[in-house]
Amino acid sequence: METVFEIRFPGEPAVECGRDKFYEQIRDTYSKVLVPRLVEGKAIAVEPYQFESEDGNYGVMLSINKLAIYCKKYEGFDLFKKETMRLVDIFGKLYKVKKLTRTGLRYINIIPFTREGEIIPLQNYLNIKIGLPESISTDFANLNLIFVSKTDSGSITTRIEPAISYDRSHEVIILDFDYAREKDLNFSSISQYLNESHQHTKYLFEELITDGYKKVMKGEIV
Numbered sequence: 001m002e003t004v005f006e007i008r009f010p011g012e013p014a015v016e017c018g019r020d021k022f023y024e025q026i027r028d029t030y031s032k033v034l035v036p037r038l039v040e041g042k043a044i045a046v047e048p049y050q051f052e053s054e055d056g057n058y059g060v061m062l063s064i065n066k067l068a069i070y071c072k073k074y075e076g077f078d079l080f081k082k083e084t085m086r087l088v089d090i091f092g093k094l095y096k097v098k099k100l101t102r103t104g105l106r107y108i109n110i111i112p113f114t115r116e117g118e119i120i121p122l123q124n125y126l127n128i129k130i131g132l133p134e135s136i137s138t139d140f141a142n143l144n145l146i147f148v149s150k151t152d153s154g155s156i157t158t159r160i161e162p163a164i165s166y167d168r169s170h171e172v173i174i175l176d177f178d179y180a181r182e183k184d185l186n187f188s189s190i191s192q193y194l195n196e197s198h199q200h201t202k203y204l205f206e207e208l209i210t211d212g213y214k215k216v217m218k219g220e221i222v
Helices: 013-017 019-026 077-094 187-208 211-217
Strands: 002-008 032-034 049-052 058-063 066-071 102-113 145-150 155-164 171-181
Touching (some): 002 077, 013 019, 013 058, 019 049, 019 058, 019 077, 066 077, 102 187, 155 187
Antiparallel strands (some): 058 066, 145 155
């Protein structure tokens, strides 16, 4: 599973001009520096620098209006939150960012699967029922599904689609959640927003996956 937590804020020149100050605070852990490439039609200031750990598992993206922390091999929310809040605390002490325009927590789940003939056996992995006219088969050889669910304080975008694994050895189902808040956000409440985002995405994930796949995840079924 891959995870990203992002905060966006009104453009702050102090972040752009003083990026080296942030790097000095984290360089022992995030020694690799990846500079943005110039993208036609986009201001270079909004393209983030990346500071990455030597093993490439954890990283930080920083631009004039965005801070994001990502993890490519997720080892649980407690560890991810601890490192995220450590980096947020460093950022908060260096720059005078008070208001936020958006927070977002994204989980990208990878579910390996084996086709039954040419069909993706979604019912073995996900609790999804798609209502179509009787004349249209729901035995899907391919599927690309996106839906947005509203919550009391934000929204969660869910994407489901098949793909080839990174090592190209098998097929997988991508189950991608992106929980976002965009109203009445303060820098001082980031911990609360992160907890809320996690709770909503965890609940949706547990509701979507089948009991059978839960047993696979626990190692009860091979």
